[in-house]
Amino acid sequence: MRIGILGAGGMADALGTQWARAGHEVMISGRDAAVSASRAASMTAQADGAVVRAGGWAEAAEFGEVVMVAVRQAGLAGVLQAAGAALRGKPVIDVANAEGPFDPTRPIATMIRDLTGGHVVKAFNLCHVDVWRMTPPVFDGRPLAVPLCGDDPAALAAVRTLVTDLGCTPVDGGGLARATLLEATAAFMIGLWFGGADAQAVLPPISHSGVA
Ligand SMILES: NC(=O)c1ccc[n+]([C@@H]2O[C@H](COP(=O)([O-])OP(=O)(O)OC[C@H]3O[C@@H](n4cnc5c(N)ncnc54)[C@H](OP(=O)(O)O)[C@@H]3O)[C@@H](O)[C@H]2O)c1
Structure with missing residues (x-):
């Protein structure tokens, strides 16, 4: 796609x-055309023969059948405005985490939906960027599971494909109203990691989850 x-x-x-x-086919976009072009060139060099393109915000929004929003929270509203109406009705992947204290009254995913009219799917926000560079992300023999929150079946299907393409397993996380739980989970887990705790160790395996 x-x-x-x-x-x-x-x-x-x-x-x-x-x-x-x-x-x-991938097109990235950023504030500085020269920086984006240089990033696209380095991605192309690692993409096994595929060419990664660079363009402006609106160009990338038009280009994508699926569009991933991967800008810092401070720039989100401005970038979405610059992307224009092209995101309306498209699958839009939201990977964002809150910067600064987490505010449950200001969910990022619904803000992106309201600003774009896109079919937002929240995903990929729980792991550090270096995990997404792994080929594949497998830990102790288990492929990484990636929860998805979204409302639109076609958008969810597209993002499931993209999760599978990474060698990961998509997990149904419920509707977009639950995306704020993913944002809260990231804030909580990142706090544990930065405090030196093994965040993965706080959850028991499913055999001990109380589910019959
Ligand atoms: N890094 C992680 O480990 C990680 C993990 C999960 C989720 N996330 C989320 O992924 C999103 C992107 O993170 P990233 O690590 O890719 O960040 P990044 O490396 O800092 O890149 C963010 C992009 O946003 C642009 N940007 C930053 N401030 C902007 C502003 N005020 N206006 C317009 N554009 C701006 C940057 O442009 P310039 O290059 O010009 O600065 C760059 O193109 C964030 O929402 C973050 O919470 C990150």
């Missing part, structure tokens, strides 16, 4: 390179 990426930073690089390798 054609994937437009709003952003030319770490997440654009990590996920965009993987998807280009998997045979998708």
